[in-house]
Amino acid sequence: MKIPVLTYHANNITGNEYQTNDLVALKQDLRLFDELDMTIISSHILVQWLKQEINLDKSKNYLVLTFDDGTELDFWDWQHPYQGFQKSAYTLMKEFQTATRRYIHATSFVIASPEVRATLEKTCLAGHKIWGDAWWQEAENSSIMSIENHSWDHVHETIEHVYQKDNIKGDFSVIDTQEEAKQQIVEASKYINSKIKNKSVSLFAYPYGDINDFLTENFLQNHENGIAGAFTCVPQHTYQDTHRWKIPRYVCGADWKNINELRTILQS
Numbered sequence: 677m678k679i680p681v682l683t684y685h686a687n688n689i690t691g692n693e694y695q696t697n698d699l700v701a702l703k704q705d706l707r708l709f710d711e712l713d714m715t716i717i718s719s720h721i722l723v724q725w726l727k728q729e730i731n732l733d734k735s736k737n738y739l740v741l742t743f744d745d746g747t748e749l750d751f752w753d754w755q756h757p758y759q760g761f762q763k764s765a766y767t768l769m770k771e772f773q774t775a776t777r778r779y780i781h782a783t784s785f786v787i788a789s790p791e792v793r794a795t796l797e798k799t800c801l802a803g804h805k806i807w808g809d810a811w812w813q814e815a816e817n818s819s820i821m822s823i824e825n826h827s828w829d830h831v832h833e834t835i836e837h838v839y840q841k842d843n844i845k846g847d848f849s850v851i852d853t854q855e856e857a858k859q860q861i862v863e864a865s866k867y868i869n870s871k872i873k874n875k876s877v878s879l880f881a882y883p884y885g886d887i888n889d890f891l892t893e894n895f896l897q898n899h900e901n902g903i904a905g906a907f908t909c910v911p912q913h914t915y916q917d918t919h920r921w922k923i924p925r926y927v928c929g930a931d932w933k934n935i936n937e938l939r940t941i942l943q944s
């Protein structure tokens with residue numbers, strides 16, 4: 677049995693076509709999941725399966741949905757200044773649930789640092805204030821979304837000082853000491869937990885999908901750091917013996933660009 681994990685970036689909006697708007701793509705993809713009779717499970721269930729804590733029904737075709745970077749478009753609709761009204765990923769999921777009566781769930785991997793998100797609003801989103809964290813609690817309460825960890829600062833290229841000893845940006849594989857990983861992962865989890873009642877972050881998505889042996893074989897394997905599973909961007913399916921801290925994912929726009937390419941992935 678093998679399970680694909682899909683990733684979307686809800687703020688990828690340069691038009692209103694499948695190729696230019698991840699939310700338009702998601703809306704069409706949801707119909708495909710229904711047509712192909714896919715069974716959506718949460719990323720937490722996937723990790724429990726990898727830990728051999730649960731069994732899954734071999735006769736079903738499972739699928740996991742994730743969103744990266746955690747702008748408010750994951751949860752709240754938004755009037756885009758140029759591209760018009762955008763239904764959020766959450767709204768699209770609710771509509772799918774109402775229309776099909778199918779279970780749906782997605783994990784939003786969010787950037788923790790509020791200062792970094794405020795800067796990213798300026799450097800990546802033309803100053804639009806849609807990278808807040810006021811939606812996290814509501815999303816978690818919705819029971820169809822979970823908030824998990826996408827690092828402290830994403831070692832993002834546009835941040836002046838990132839939490840990396842040589843201020844190297846745009847590559848998460850350079851996070852290779854206890855101190856850096858503590859800030860990027862453990863402190864990020866702490867911040868997210870502080871914003872959501874009774875939350876205990878347990879999943880991580882590597883910025884840019886970048887990994888190294890220190891993170892996957894050492895740091896994350898220490899259960900005190902609280903991470904039970906971590907997601908890369910290697911375009912492959914997940915098997916039950918997949919490394920729990922190297923879970924592969926397909927990325928919308930990079931690994932599939934239209935519904936037929938996604939169909940090929942899902943049926944492979």
Ligand SMILES: [Zn+2]
Nearest residue numbers: 744745883884
């Ligand atoms: Zn990211």
